[in-house]
Amino acid sequence: MVAVGRPRRADLDGVILTATADLLVKGGLAAAGVDAIAARAGVGKASIYRRWSSRDDLILDALLVCTASSLKIPEQMSAVEALEFHVAELAGVLSEPRIGPLLRALTARAQADDALAGRLRERWILPRRTVARQLVDRALHEGSVDPGVDVELLLDELVAPHYFRLIYGLPALSREAVAVSVRQVLRGAGVRDHGEGASVQDLSGTTGDGH
Structure with a gap:
């Protein structure tokens, strides 16, 4: 403000x-x-x-103000669990009828407004990226992620599918599908398979209360 x-x-x-x-x-x-x-x-x-x-x-x-609570991470979670929670919170926010359309409209407007684009990066993207980066750093410290991982690319891979679905009007993933998506990304970063049996496609298409 x-x-x-x-x-x-x-x-x-x-x-x-x-x-x-x-x-x-x-x-x-x-x-x-x-x-x-x-x-x-x-x-x-x-x-x-x-x-x-x-x-x-x-x-x-x-x-x-409407989305501030989505940045809070419950205590006593492992870094990997916290990453799953963080990404699920983002996906839930983006699927909210009061939030998703607003962010989509602001993003569209920012394409022709460099000042607005900068404020969106500074006030929306960067705080969320900072939280995710801290969690990845924890995962590295805990030894649950390959120390050679490209952290910047990993951060992009974790959240990009949810912004893609928002911008192009695709159905939001259910919370279960978000967990599968995050685990698939993290497996590529050296995290052990958590034993999920479903695919993202099997679990997609739930919006609103289903996130």
Whole structure:
């Protein structure tokens, strides 16, 4: 968030963010103009601009607030288990009706807006990549991943299928299929077979509550 003033109401940020998310889900980026957000939130435009310097920053904050919990990893998991959990959380977020379409729209808009593309990388991609990198580092320390693995490529391989499915409107993988996908990638990085019997194709196609 880019704050340019001190809020007068402790709950007003949440009201504005909720109004923004609602408009984005119902009508996309075009529906979430500052006038429309202010009207839906029941605030003046000045209240918005005291808290966010631009509409893009507000929209990104609406996305980030809704998905913050997906970066948390439960304690007492092995590094490999934590990687499976982390990727499953990402896949679940991308399949959420309130989140997936917004991220897809922002990504499309960023193709013609270098500044927005940079903010998406900095505020969406990099925090998630940092978590995944820390987990891979743990796996290397635990000896469960080949020390010669290309970490950057491994990080791409773990998450790329889920962004591909989002961008091209393919069905999200079920949580079980996500686990199979992650294990297949990790096997290539030297992790032992966990004994899965199903293929990703067998388990794909479940969205929403099935992730």
